[in-house]
Structure formats: structure tokens, C-alpha cells
Amino acid sequence: MNRIAQLTCIVALSFCNFVFAADLSVADIEQKITAKQAEYNNYNKNLESEIGAASKLEKDLEAVRQNVTLADADRQSALIEMNLQYEKMVDNPELDISSTKANYAKAVRTHKAIKDSITAKYNEWQTKLQDVERMQVSKHSLLNTIEGLKEQLNGARIDRLYKEFNRQEAVVVSHNIACDKDETISKCTERGKSLAKQKASKRFLDSLYDGLSESIQASARRESSDVFVQVVRSEVAESNFSGQGNFNVKMNLQLQGNLKRAEGCALLGLDRRYCVGNDSKVAPVLAEKPKVSSPDGSVMYELTVRSNVFDDEVFIDGVSYGSTKLQIMVPAGEHDVEVVKRGYEPNRQRITIKEPTTLKLDLQRTKYAFSKGEKIQDILAGDIPGPELVVVPAGSFRMGDITGTGLDNERPVKTRDLKQSFGMSETEITVKAFEQFVKATSYVTDAEKDKGCASYSEGQAVWESNRNWRSPGFAQSDKSPVVCVSLGDAQAFVSWMSKASNQAYKLPSEAQWEYAARGGKETDFWWGEGVGTDNANCGWCGSQWSNVGTSPVASFERNHFGLYDTVGNVWEWTTSSSDINSGTVRGGAWNFAPRLARVSTRMELEPSFRANYIGFRVVREQ
Missing domain, CATH: 1.10.287 (Helix Hairpins)
Known part of the structure; x- marks a missing residue:
């Protein structure tokens, strides 16, 4: 061999x-x-x-x-x-x-x-x-x-972490208090038992954190965490009063750690997508949680807020409490509850809390509206509408591995200055747009000429002679991004676009692509550092298409420049400023891991290579 x-x-x-x-x-x-x-x-x-x-x-x-x-x-x-x-x-x-x-x-x-x-x-x-x-x-x-x-x-x-934290343990605790002069024996007894429970719960919680395999990471985030200890069962084993007015109590308790999925990710500093789902692995808690009185005597009830989206934000009486599923103790009475998320209409309700309440507030998508002059669409020969373009403004940016989590070919970070604005297709070129080009020119792709198109199978690119842009190995619609195209195929498309529109079309340079994909941000993804869940179609990104196939273009939110799918779906061909015949794909794909979908990730390929996870978008110069 x-x-x-x-x-x-x-x-x-x-x-x-x-x-x-x-x-x-x-x-x-x-x-x-x-x-x-x-x-x-x-x-x-x-x-x-x-x-x-x-x-x-x-x-x-x-x-x-x-x-x-x-x-x-x-x-x-x-x-x-x-x-x-x-x-x-x-x-x-x-x-x-x-x-x-x-x-x-x-x-x-x-x-x-x-x-x-x-x-x-x-x-x-x-x-x-x-x-x-x-x-x-x-x-x-x-x-x-x-x-x-x-x-x-x-x-x-x-x-x-769930297994280590959500466990029950029998605890024996002894506590001694001095009764106040004006305190009845009954009140002193109840106070002593309450303080004994608090003492046992504190010690048990400390032992839970100390016993975690990742104790250092979890303990560093303990103060901002909402994990708690549930008293499952308690009984007094011994109790007595001393002659000096002291109350001594010994109690047997059954305690349980309670950690929710979102809290698990927070404690380990992981993206929330690893904690999306039910809490079936968490040990059961009491079916009914008792109401809790605040120091001023008001009654507190548990409010649970849910919505139909991830990464939303909940406001209660104007104060942000994080994202759903949210569980919080609030005083009895009237409260304003609002759930918001970028790209959705906010949902607000006025409710009266007089018992433990679960509130479901579903959000509806909003249509992204551009101001006048921000969109371009050329009419091609034969009255064919060209791809819709978004104007990307001129500007400077830092290009490459800004966050320090990237690969060697993303370094060093360089400041690039784009002096002219340009139009970029708001989506990847679709199957329908590519079909119009083929019909107009009788073009035959490289995959149709020779050995077909590669797919990712069993850890490597495998060539399939019967695969091409018409049949990539999974179902495609007119709105799906075209795949199985080489760099030459993509350049043939933009050449046709230029002739059919009398405008200067080309593939984006790497600098243009990264600048547009960042949308003015310096994080790994245009919305932040973590890929999150259901924000894009990439491997293990939580969408219905992840590790299955391409999603229809514009299935997720636009970035801040108005571009769809700059993260995932399909890798996109770009060119080097020094050699237009060299090929680098950017943006990740439906079957590649989130780390490879970061805005600065580069994958250098031979221009003749084509796969069912590679497509492209176009740029129009002024």
C-alpha cells in the first residue's frame, strides 16, 4: 500500500x-x-x-x-x-x-x-x-x-456534570442556637430547625461543587448560577433545651442537588446548544414546590416562561432575566412579561400571579426591511431577474483569526481597507438561478464532464460519477443553494452575468467575503462568539438540516449587512486578490463542525474540485 x-x-x-x-x-x-x-x-x-x-x-x-x-x-x-x-x-x-x-x-x-x-x-x-x-x-x-x-x-x-450534581444524599446535621429572651419555645424550635436545614444545604452544596470533575471551572461561575439544593425529606433525630436557654437539634435530611440543562452549560462556560432539550437525566424533585416568603412578608411564587424560539430574552417589569425556559420567583400581584428576539415581533402580556404559573409566549418572524438604495437587482438579457444584491458599504476591518481560536492559515491578522462599496448577493446562488444560466448558455459543469461530484462519506471526500448540481445526493428545491460546482463553473456563471447585465460581476475576493460576512463584528460569528442553536445550518448546529443536507437560502436571520447564510449551509468559492484562478472556500457547510464555520476559517482547494457542500455567491462592482 x-x-x-x-x-x-x-x-x-x-x-x-x-x-x-x-x-x-x-x-x-x-x-x-x-x-x-x-x-x-x-x-x-x-x-x-x-x-x-x-x-x-x-x-x-x-x-x-x-x-x-x-x-x-x-x-x-x-x-x-x-x-x-x-x-x-x-x-x-x-x-x-x-x-x-x-x-x-x-x-x-x-x-x-x-x-x-x-x-x-x-x-x-x-x-x-x-x-x-x-x-x-x-x-x-x-x-x-x-x-x-x-x-x-x-x-x-x-x-x-448532571450525574455528579443531580444526586441525593442522606445528611446528618447538628445545630445549636441561643433563644431570644422574647422568643417563645415554639418559635425558637422552628428557627433552630430552619437554620439546621440551611447549614446542611450549604455544606451539601459546597460538597457538590468540590466533588465535580470540573470543580475549578464550575466554582468560578458559582456566584452567577441559579443551581440550588432541594430538601427532599427531613426529620428531627434529637432535640433539647439547655439550662442557659440554648436549643440543640440533630436532624436527618435527604438532600438533592438540582441543576437544569442551561445551568450546566453556564457552569462549564459552554454554548447553550449543548444543553438544549429536556432534563430527563436530572434527578426528580418534589412535584409541588412550596411558596417562599420574602423578608418583607410578601408571598413569592414560581413563574416559568417559555417561548417557541432559542436565544430570546425575557423582561419582567422592564428587567431582563435572560432567555427561556426561565424559572424565577416573583411576588404575588400584577407583572408585565415580555419576550423579545431579533428578527421576531415581541410578545408582551400583563398577568396576575396568585399561584405557580407557566406562561407560553410564542414569537412570529418579522420581515427584514431595507431603506431605499440598499438593494440592487439587475434585469438580465431575456428579462430574467438577476440575484438580489445588498450594498455593502466601504470600510476597513481586521481580517483573520482575531479571537485566537483559528487555524494557522488564518494568521496573521491584517487590517484591510475596502475603499469602494459593492453589491453582494444576499443569498448563495440558488439552483433556480444556476438553471437559468445553464438554459441560456447550454453550459456543462465540470462534474457532468468528468467523474461527477464529491461528497463527505466515512470521513473523506468520495467521488460519485452520477452526482452533479442536478442530483447532489439529497433533495434540492429551486431555493436551495446550488452545489457540486467548481471554481471554473462559478466563474463561468459570473461571466454570463456580466454579459447579460452589462455590469461587472465577479466572485468575491476573500477580503470582500470576510468583511461582508463579519457585518462589522470581530467575533467568530456575526451574532457573537458561540454558534448557538438554530442560528445556521452547520454540523451539530441544532437546525433541522444539520448533517442532513442544504437548507433553503434565507432560512435564518440576516447579518448586520443584510446577508443570509454567511455561516454554514455551503462553503462558498472566493478568489485571491493576487490570483483569480486560485480557490479558497469560506463559511462552513451543513456537514462541517461549527468551528469550521467561523467567519475567518479558510479551506484551500484545487479550482477543479467540486462537492455537494460547496456553492458560491456573487459580487457586483460599482
């Missing part, structure tokens, strides 16, 4: 291990990540070696091509000399020209040998380039496997 085949097997095995990681412990998954990272580092070194070998072959080929020029000159010179000798033989038939003929024959053989060498060297170079292309794709597939394991790891960390 050659080295390329061995490396391909490594990627395939990586995916298999990832598939079986779901039921493993935190330690097991961490061990697998370490092993896969070592494989990735070794794979990356081999790739660099293969790239160097391809570069050397190219230089060797150029050197041989220079030699053939010299050999051809020698052959021509030998031919001229032999012809002169033949002319001399007309006057002198006895003239011996055998050495001249031998020199010419040698020159011809040398010339042919060098030309044969050029052919062999060229074929060797092309084979090496194909090896490099396969390895580049496999490298990112292996990286995606590692990121998938990290997703599994975070889920396992939360499961472990």
Missing part, C-alpha cells in the same frame, strides 16, 4: 471512531481527540512534504525543457554539417563522412531522449498534483472528524 492510500485509510478510520464516540466517557473521548490530533499533525506534515515534492517536480520539468532547446540546436547543427558533407561527396565520392553521420545520429537520439524525459516528468508531476489535491480534501475531512469528536466531548461533559 502506498503512502497516499495509507493516509486515506487513516481518514476513513478516523470517521469510524467518531461514529462510535457517542456513548464513550469524557476520558475516552479526550483520548480519541489526542490520538486524532496526532494523526492530523502527521497528516499535515505529509501533505507539506507532498506539496514540496510537487514543486520540485515542476522545477525539474522546467530544467528538462530548457535542455531540449539546447539539444534541438545541437541536432540542427549536426544536420547542417552532414548536409555539407554530402555536398562535398558529389565532387569527392571517396570522402569518408561516417563520423559526421554518427554525430547526427547521436544528436537525434539525445533530442528524442530528452523529449521522452519531458513526457515522463510531466506525467509524474501531474500525478503528484492529483495526490496533493486528494490529500488536501482528506486533511479537512480529518479535521472535521476531530471537531465532531469535540462536539461529542462537550455533550459528554454536560452528561457527567
Whole structure:
């Protein structure tokens, strides 16, 4: 087995291990990540070696091509000399020209040998380039496997935290208090038992935090957490009064830690998407929670607020209490409750609290409206409407791995200045738009010409000859982003757009793409640092399309420049400012991990590569 085949097997095995990681412990998954990272580092070194070998072959080929020029000159010179000798033989038939003929024959053989060498060297170079292309794709597939394991790891960390925190324990506590002079025996007794319960609960909560596998991380966020201890059962084992008016009590208690899913993510500093779902793994609590009196004597009831969306914000009497599902103690009486989220109409209700209450406030999407002049749409030849464009204003920004969580090819961070505004298609180019181009030009894509389109299967890019933009391996609608297109296919589309509209269309440069995708932000995603849940269609991002296929364009919110799907759905072809024929895809895809959907992530590919997770969008210059 050659080295390329061995490396391909490594990627395939990586995916298999990832598939079986779901039921493993935190330690097991961490061990697998370490092993896969070592494989990735070794794979990356081999790739660099293969790239160097391809570069050397190219230089060797150029050197041989220079030699053939010299050999051809020698052959021509030998031919001229032999012809002169033949002319001399007309006057002198006895003239011996055998050495001249031998020199010419040698020159011809040398010339042919060098030309044969050029052919062999060229074929060797092309084979090496194909090896490099396969390895580049496999490298990112292996990286995606590692990121998938990290997703599994975070889920396992939360499961472990639940098991460690949501447990019951029998506790025995003794407490001694001095009764006040004007306090009745009954009140002193109740106060002593209450303080004993508080003492036991505090000690138990401390022991829960101290006993966590990630105690340092959780304890650092303890003050901002809403976790609590439930007193499941309590009984007095012993009690007595001393002669000095002191009350002594010994109690047996059954205590239980209570940690909700959202609190688990908060304690470990993880994105909320790892904690979305029910709390079936949390130990059961009492069916009815008692009302609690505040210090001023008012009665407090538990209010639970829910909505139909994630990452919303709840306001009670004008004060923000975080996102749903929210559980909070509020005084009895009237309260204003409002749930808001960007891109949705707010829902506000006035309610009267006189018992534990659950309130469901569903939100409806709003339509994003642009001011005059912010949208462009050209009418193409044949009265075909072109893609809707959003004007991206001129400006400067920092490009690259600003947050320090990226890959080597995202560094160093550089300040880029875009002096001219430009129009960018608000969505990725759709199947319908690409079909209009094909009908108008009879264009045949690279996938339809040769070996089809790649898909991500068992940890690597696998070519399927029957796959192309019409049939990528999953259902597509007119509103789905077109996939299985190479860089050449995308450039052919923008060339047609330019002719059909008499405007200057092109693929976005990397700088234009990242500037537009950031939307004026310096976080990993235009809405913040974490990918969240159901904000985009990427692997393990919580949408109905994640790890299944593409979503219809504009299925999620626009960014602050008005662009859809700059995170996930499909990788998008961009060009380098120095070489328009070089290809880099940006933005992540439906089957790639969230870390690879960050705004600065770059994946360098051969221009001829196409896959069912790669599409593009267009730019129109002023």
C-alpha cells in the first residue's frame, strides 16, 4: 500500500471512531481527540512534504525543457554539417563522412531522449498534483472528524456534570442556637430547625461543587448560577433545651442537588446548544414546590416562561432575566412579561400571579426591511431577474483569526481597507438561478464532464460519477443553494452575468467575503462568539438540516449587512486578490463542525474540485 492510500485509510478510520464516540466517557473521548490530533499533525506534515515534492517536480520539468532547446540546436547543427558533407561527396565520392553521420545520429537520439524525459516528468508531476489535491480534501475531512469528536466531548461533559450534581444524599446535621429572651419555645424550635436545614444545604452544596470533575471551572461561575439544593425529606433525630436557654437539634435530611440543562452549560462556560432539550437525566424533585416568603412578608411564587424560539430574552417589569425556559420567583400581584428576539415581533402580556404559573409566549418572524438604495437587482438579457444584491458599504476591518481560536492559515491578522462599496448577493446562488444560466448558455459543469461530484462519506471526500448540481445526493428545491460546482463553473456563471447585465460581476475576493460576512463584528460569528442553536445550518448546529443536507437560502436571520447564510449551509468559492484562478472556500457547510464555520476559517482547494457542500455567491462592482 502506498503512502497516499495509507493516509486515506487513516481518514476513513478516523470517521469510524467518531461514529462510535457517542456513548464513550469524557476520558475516552479526550483520548480519541489526542490520538486524532496526532494523526492530523502527521497528516499535515505529509501533505507539506507532498506539496514540496510537487514543486520540485515542476522545477525539474522546467530544467528538462530548457535542455531540449539546447539539444534541438545541437541536432540542427549536426544536420547542417552532414548536409555539407554530402555536398562535398558529389565532387569527392571517396570522402569518408561516417563520423559526421554518427554525430547526427547521436544528436537525434539525445533530442528524442530528452523529449521522452519531458513526457515522463510531466506525467509524474501531474500525478503528484492529483495526490496533493486528494490529500488536501482528506486533511479537512480529518479535521472535521476531530471537531465532531469535540462536539461529542462537550455533550459528554454536560452528561457527567448532571450525574455528579443531580444526586441525593442522606445528611446528618447538628445545630445549636441561643433563644431570644422574647422568643417563645415554639418559635425558637422552628428557627433552630430552619437554620439546621440551611447549614446542611450549604455544606451539601459546597460538597457538590468540590466533588465535580470540573470543580475549578464550575466554582468560578458559582456566584452567577441559579443551581440550588432541594430538601427532599427531613426529620428531627434529637432535640433539647439547655439550662442557659440554648436549643440543640440533630436532624436527618435527604438532600438533592438540582441543576437544569442551561445551568450546566453556564457552569462549564459552554454554548447553550449543548444543553438544549429536556432534563430527563436530572434527578426528580418534589412535584409541588412550596411558596417562599420574602423578608418583607410578601408571598413569592414560581413563574416559568417559555417561548417557541432559542436565544430570546425575557423582561419582567422592564428587567431582563435572560432567555427561556426561565424559572424565577416573583411576588404575588400584577407583572408585565415580555419576550423579545431579533428578527421576531415581541410578545408582551400583563398577568396576575396568585399561584405557580407557566406562561407560553410564542414569537412570529418579522420581515427584514431595507431603506431605499440598499438593494440592487439587475434585469438580465431575456428579462430574467438577476440575484438580489445588498450594498455593502466601504470600510476597513481586521481580517483573520482575531479571537485566537483559528487555524494557522488564518494568521496573521491584517487590517484591510475596502475603499469602494459593492453589491453582494444576499443569498448563495440558488439552483433556480444556476438553471437559468445553464438554459441560456447550454453550459456543462465540470462534474457532468468528468467523474461527477464529491461528497463527505466515512470521513473523506468520495467521488460519485452520477452526482452533479442536478442530483447532489439529497433533495434540492429551486431555493436551495446550488452545489457540486467548481471554481471554473462559478466563474463561468459570473461571466454570463456580466454579459447579460452589462455590469461587472465577479466572485468575491476573500477580503470582500470576510468583511461582508463579519457585518462589522470581530467575533467568530456575526451574532457573537458561540454558534448557538438554530442560528445556521452547520454540523451539530441544532437546525433541522444539520448533517442532513442544504437548507433553503434565507432560512435564518440576516447579518448586520443584510446577508443570509454567511455561516454554514455551503462553503462558498472566493478568489485571491493576487490570483483569480486560485480557490479558497469560506463559511462552513451543513456537514462541517461549527468551528469550521467561523467567519475567518479558510479551506484551500484545487479550482477543479467540486462537492455537494460547496456553492458560491456573487459580487457586483460599482
